[in-house]
């Protein structure tokens with residue numbers, strides 16, 4: 001922890017050090033601004049991976065549910081949820097640039113180049129015995145699994161390790177801790193284990209924050225990047241209205257199965273190395289592979305899966321799974337005390353049912369009897385939408401008051417339909433450049449009269465639906 005003087009005045013306070021906070025903090029620090037980063041979590045360095053890494057997650061990864069029982073995972077640590085993410089890299093759909101009013105595509109390409117995006121090399125799959133069956137079964141149905149692009153350095157990673165979601169014990173997975181360190185090297189101060197309670201205002205200007213311990217820190221501007229749950233809760237406690245609604249989480253169903261006696265399961269495989277991506281924007285879901293270890297861990301989250309797995313304790317090496325991650329409707333809510341409501345809409349149920357039916361069919365064709373499957377429901381990890389750009393925040397990402405900015409998952413009005421970290425980081429980098437006076441808003445606005453991103457926003461990674469997938473969907477109607 002840096003020895004920050006409480007009486008000192010900063011140019012900017014950044015609350016949160018995940019994908020929303022780290023790039024803007026680094027950019028401002030490199031521009032010579034005096035930056036203070038306030039982070040609720042500690043800098044956990046030891047005992048990462050299973051099981052010790054569970055302590056990084058809110059509620060130890062277990063006690064973090066909405067009133068309706070949806071499970072919502074997030075990392076409370078320096079680096080935020082990037083420390084527990086799978087490191088999968090996706091460009092957003094084109095609509096997002098108009099929705100947030102800003103063209104941050106150049107920053108996305110720049111970050112992908114800077115961090116290094118790679119597919120895991122073939123040696124990572126040399127011993128995989130369930131994965132080829134799953135990919136083959138999907139192909140026969142007309143569905144294609146894409147190898148995933150990752151923020152993972154293969155030379156540091158170990159094939160068969162599946163610890164990403166509890167913190168990488170080998171430093172192979174890139175996290176926003178790298179950017180926080182670079183910000184500190186450029187002069188920023190980081191205070192860990194410091195929970196921001198509310199924003200301080202004078203008249204209608206943000207002038208600092210008050211922590212849960214009652215300390216005051218003052219700055220010329222405040223950037224809230226405490227995530228889709230943390231940011232609206234701080235704003236509500238600060239008396240800012242019109243935030244906290246419109247909450248989505250990208251819930252997953254995880255289909256957990258045990259293969260028949262003649263087949264090996266996904267023991268020693270890695271989760272989310274392959275995914276069916278091309279249905280993300282049309283059908284609203286992606287399907288990805290889950291290792292035996294992670295399929296069994298679902299027992300800690302859902303009682304029905306625990307019961308299913310308990311009776312099969314001797315068959316653990318035959319366990320395997322698929323997840324179905326849905327772009328959900330934004331009908332949830334975050335309250336000032338951080339409690340959550342996340343009802344399922346009829347559209348969410350229909351999307352989830354279709355995706356789950358397909359996942360079960362793929363697993364069945366890969367050797368898992370349908371009677372040996374259980375479904376762990378509503379497990380989400382992409383909280384967002386709660387301070388949407390265009391309504392609760394403006395298209396400069398100001399949240400209703402002077403000098404108060406918001407930059408994290410909260411500002412995307414709709415689920416992106418794909419994992420959002422790269423998008424959040426790109427927007428944060430652009431905000432940092434605009435606040436540092438390096439990039440003009442007029443040059444990046446997508447509003448009428450400004451430069452429109454949509455025409456040039458297509459990415460080589462954008463997928464269109466294949467004919468074979470369209471045929472398959474006809475056979476499996478919603």
Ligand SMILES: Cc1cc2nc3c(=O)[nH]c(=O)nc-3n(C[C@H](O)[C@H](O)[C@H](O)COP(=O)(O)OP(=O)(O)OC[C@H]3O[C@@H](n4cnc5c(N)ncnc54)[C@H](O)[C@@H]3O)c2cc1C
Nearest residue numbers: 016018020040080081086088196227230381408409419421
């Ligand atoms: C298990 C899991 C796997 C995932 N896999 C992927 C993936 O493969 N690819 C991908 O793109 N995305 C993935 N995600 C999603 C991604 O990690 C998040 O969407 C992203 O980290 C959100 O960034 P953020 O800045 O909005 O919030 P966060 O990353 O949550 O950062 C917010 C930070 O603010 C801090 N904070 C909160 N409240 C306060 C407060 N009051 N005061 C001070 N600090 C506060 C938190 O401790 C945290 O460090 C995954 C998420 C999970 C949980």
